[in-house]
Amino acid sequence: MTINTPPNNIELSVFKYTDYREYLNDLKNALENEDNKLTYQDFADILGISSRTKIKKVFKGEIPLTKSGMENLCKHFGLSKTESTYLDMLRLFNESRDSDMALSIYNKIIDLRKKHGPKQENHELEETQLRLLEKWYYLPILSYIGLKGASSDVLAIVKAFKGQITVEEASEAIRILVDIKLLRYTDEGVIENTHDSVSLLDGIPRQLVKKFHSHMINKAHDAISGMPQEKRYLMSSTINVKSSMLPEIKKKISKFMVEICRDYSVDDADSIYQLNTQFFNLAVVSENPNSLVKE
Numbered sequence: 407m408t409i410n411t412p413p414n415n416i417e418l419s420v421f422k423y424t425d426y427r428e429y430l431n432d433l434k435n436a437l438e439n440e441d442n443k444l445t446y447q448d449f450a451d452i453l454g455i456s457s458r459t460k461i462k463k464v465f466k467g468e469i470p471l472t473k474s475g476m477e478n479l480c481k482h483f484g485l486s487k488t489e490s491t492y493l494d495m496l497r498l499f500n501e502s503r504d505s506d507m508a509l510s511i512y513n514k515i516i517d518l519r520k521k522h523g524p525k526q527e528n529h530e531l532e533e534t535q536l537r538l539l540e541k542w543y544y545l546p547i548l549s550y551i552g553l554k555g556a557s558s559d560v561l562a563i564v565k566a567f568k569g570q571i572t573v574e575e576a577s578e579a580i581r582i583l584v585d586i587k588l589l590r591y592t593d594e595g596v597i598e599n600t601h602d603s604v605s606l607l608d609g610i611p612r613q614l615v616k617k618f619h620s621h622m623i624n625k626a627h628d629a630i631s632g633m634p635q636e637k638r639y640l641m642s643s644t645i646n647v648k649s650s651m652l653p654e655i656k657k658k659i660s661k662f663m664v665e666i667c668r669d670y671s672v673d674d675a676d677s678i679y680q681l682n683t684q685f686f687n688l689a690v691v692s693e694n695p696n697s698l699v700k701e
Contacts, residue, residue, distance in 0.1 A: 407579060419525030424515075426476070426496040427467050433483070434465070452482045466653045470501045472661050492518050537586055538604070542621030546580045546678055548588055548604075558597035571592050622682050644688070659683050678682045 418436055423429040430449075437444045449460040453475040463469045471479075476497050480490035495515050502508040538544050551558050552564060562574045571579075581599065583589040590600050629638050647655065666681060 420493055421519055425500060426493050431467055452478060454478045465598060471497055488522065537582060538588065539618040543575060543581060544579050548583055549678055551589065552599045622680055625680060626682055659685060
């Protein structure tokens with residue numbers, strides 16, 4: 407193995423990535439050609455990982471990459487100090503279980519992406535703007551006010567949401583959204599969105615995301631019996647999979663969500679719908695049957 411840098415004809419900016427594993431996979435693919443094909447063992451050697459099995463698990467997201475492994479990667483491929491710092495922040499960000507730490511790292515990642523990354527079509531939320539996820543109705547109200555012909559009057563918003571929120575909650579949402587600069591008042595006193603669309607980096611911050619998902623799953627539960635069938639669609643499937651398939655399944659679900667939003671989200675909409683996806687474990691096959699027996 408002699409390749410130390412990606413081919414000159416391939417653009418591979420670390421700053422376009424929000425998951426370091428995606429960068430690893432793209433880097434491996436970029437370095438594969440007829441003359442030099444990097445194997446998983448090659449990458450294991452580069453990162454200082456003891457086996458090909460472990461490096462495959464790193465690429466698939468089954469185990470995290472260590473700090474020393476990231477340092478070895480950046481050194482081997484000659485990444486700059488800023489590029490190395492950014493990738494290590496992604497590593498910390500993706501693995502963090504502490505909300506406050508995740509928020510702090512998130513803000514630093516956004517700053518680096520603004521300075522060095524490609525221009526974003528969507529506005530990436532800054533740290534204070536993550537308050538958008540604190541209450542389930544903040545994001546829907548932000549979307550509602552962005553619709554053509556939708557009134558930003560509090561009473562009109564309450565009516566549009568059919569009693570799911572109170573006047574006090576609608577007023578609070580508008581105040582918060584203005585405070586965090588996702589809504590603004592025009593000179594004429596009309597409320598409008600400050601950005602056409604917003605986005606979060608993948609997977610963070612965990613606690614806020616978990617809280618938001620919990621609220622929306624509860625809304626889905628309410629819709630089962632409280633909404634006419636013609637205005638909802640429910641579908642579920644119980645499937646048998648290998649745990650090694652999970653990263654690929656997650657990617658396909660994510661791609662599906664992106665395609666639905668891209669193809670059907672319109673400015674002249676007459677309704678706001680919520681699309682949730684849940685994919686979770688129900689049971690595992692134990693390698694040791696005796697482990698299921700309690701003493």
